[in-house]
Amino acid sequence: MLVVSDPEESPAAVPSACSQVASPTPYLDRELPLPGPNWGYRRIPLWQTSLIIALFLLRTPFEVYLLILAVTLVHELGHCLAGWIAGLEFGQIRVGPLSVDCDKRLNWEWNRGTIVGGEALMLPKGKSAIRARLSAYILGGPIANIGVGISFLHILPEQDTHFAGLVRLFLAGSFIIGIGNLVPLRRYGFSSDGMKLGLLLLNKSQRWILARQASSY
Numbered sequence: 001m002l003v004v005s006d007p008e009e010s011p012a013a014v015p016s017a018c019s020q021v022a023s024p025t026p027y028l029d030r031e032l033p034l035p036g037p038n039w040g041y042r043r044i045p046l047w048q049t050s051l052i053i054a055l056f057l058l059r060t061p062f063e064v065y066l067l068i069l070a071v072t073l074v075h076e077l078g079h080c081l082a083g084w085i086a087g088l089e090f091g092q093i094r095v096g097p098l099s100v101d102c103d104k105r106l107n108w109e110w111n112r113g114t115i116v117g118g119e120a121l122m123l124p125k126g127k128s129a130i131r132a133r134l135s136a137y138i139l140g141g142p143i144a145n146i147g148v149g150i151s152f153l154h155i156l157p158e159q160d161t162h163f164a165g166l167v168r169l170f171l172a173g174s175f176i177i178g179i180g181n182l183v184p185l186r187r188y189g190f191s192s193d194g195m196k197l198g199l200l201l202l203n204k205s206q207r208w209i210l211a212r213q214a215s216s217y
Helices: 047-054 059-085 130-154 164-180 193-201 206-215
Strands: 088-095 098-101 106-108 117-122
Touching: 047 059, 059 088, 059 117, 059 130, 059 164, 088 130, 117 130, 130 164, 130 193
Parallel strands: none
Antiparallel strands: 088 098, 088 117, 098 106
């Protein structure tokens, strides 16, 4: 859980982007607090890890898993690219169990919450137009998935081959993740991009925005 200092506190008390613990929903954590995660439940027992590795030795499950990670990578890179264009500072990106932080350190985290999925963390560097820049950053992920999906429509193989099937799965996953993330949804600690954008535009994250402003001084 990301620890956000109160806006009235001294700016010096707010840590830098690299010293913060990344949260999938940093600007919602203070507005919609949830019970802390059950780390015992999230931990994957050794026998389950062995089963997953055994499944990955089979061709089709491993290919489907790589497709899921590929769709996730496009989504998170879309967030990062849009955030960079909007003038945000890179904090962290995670795809599956592998993550990279702003110090270019690779990290491996293997638990139930990181087998699939991902997250991108970028923070404002200045005080101007923060709400608009964060909105662009949030929309970057779904737009990237939908854009890549539309592009793949033009190169979709017509042959009924194994490769063509994988391309169709990637195409379907891109549209599902892209469009599905625009639906406002918050459940089990996960907030869709549509939920984040809605709360941001409805002025439900003012405390987080003020704290981010303080950290940019």
